Amino acid sequence: MTPRPVRDRQGVTVIGGGAVSDADLTQALGVAPVLVAADGGADQALALGRAPDWVIGDLDSISHSARRRIPSSRVMHVAEQDSTDFVKCLSRIDAPVVMAVGFAGLRLDHTLAALTAMVQPQAPCVVMLASDDVIFACPPRLMLPLMPGTRVSLYPMGPAQGTSTGLEWPIEGIGFAPGGRVGTSNRATGLVTLRMEGPMLVMLPRDCLGTALTALQRPLR
Known part of the structure; x- marks a missing residue:
């Protein structure tokens, strides 16, 4: 190592x-x-x-x-x-x-x-x-307290799938993949939770840095 x-x-x-x-x-x-x-x-x-x-x-x-x-x-x-x-x-x-x-x-x-x-x-x-963006890899569980209307872009770096709450367009049942289905320009309706399997990037507006850091340091169980 x-x-x-x-x-x-x-x-x-x-x-x-x-x-x-x-x-x-x-x-x-x-x-x-x-x-x-x-x-x-x-x-x-x-x-x-x-x-x-x-x-x-x-x-x-x-x-x-x-x-x-x-x-x-x-x-x-x-x-x-x-x-x-x-x-x-x-x-x-x-x-x-x-x-x-x-x-x-x-x-x-x-x-x-x-x-x-x-x-x-x-x-x-x-x-x-x-x-214009704050970008990070989505952990298996994530909770983001976002203002309604905040852009939440998801971009798969390999096959990925998950569930969500608080997104205008939920992600349940979607098989994400590069060159296939991606999740750019989704929007928050309030508190967002994500449960993710596979490599997924989360992209938020720059003014959401503090929210992202807090969420990553306190992952959802």
């Missing part, structure tokens, strides 16, 4: 090389104060005035100038090419939540790879911030 040297009882923020604003990073660090750069994400962090606590990756994207500014003791070179830099980071983090910024926008292939990593069985609890 891969050692997990990056540990924090509150949370860890991972920054990638995609689109990220100062507001994104500030919001993420308010939740998860330890900053890990996935390879070239170190340049993003430094450009926003934040020195990463750790840099993890195969180091093929980080600039020479960024590398000089970060102590070598805080750089983890993982040479293997069988996983993405985001996966390399996640597999070395021990924290109750990982906030991911800089993994949406710019490179669609990087975004898809990061979303795929989030639904893996061994992945920690990851919450990704995109320009």
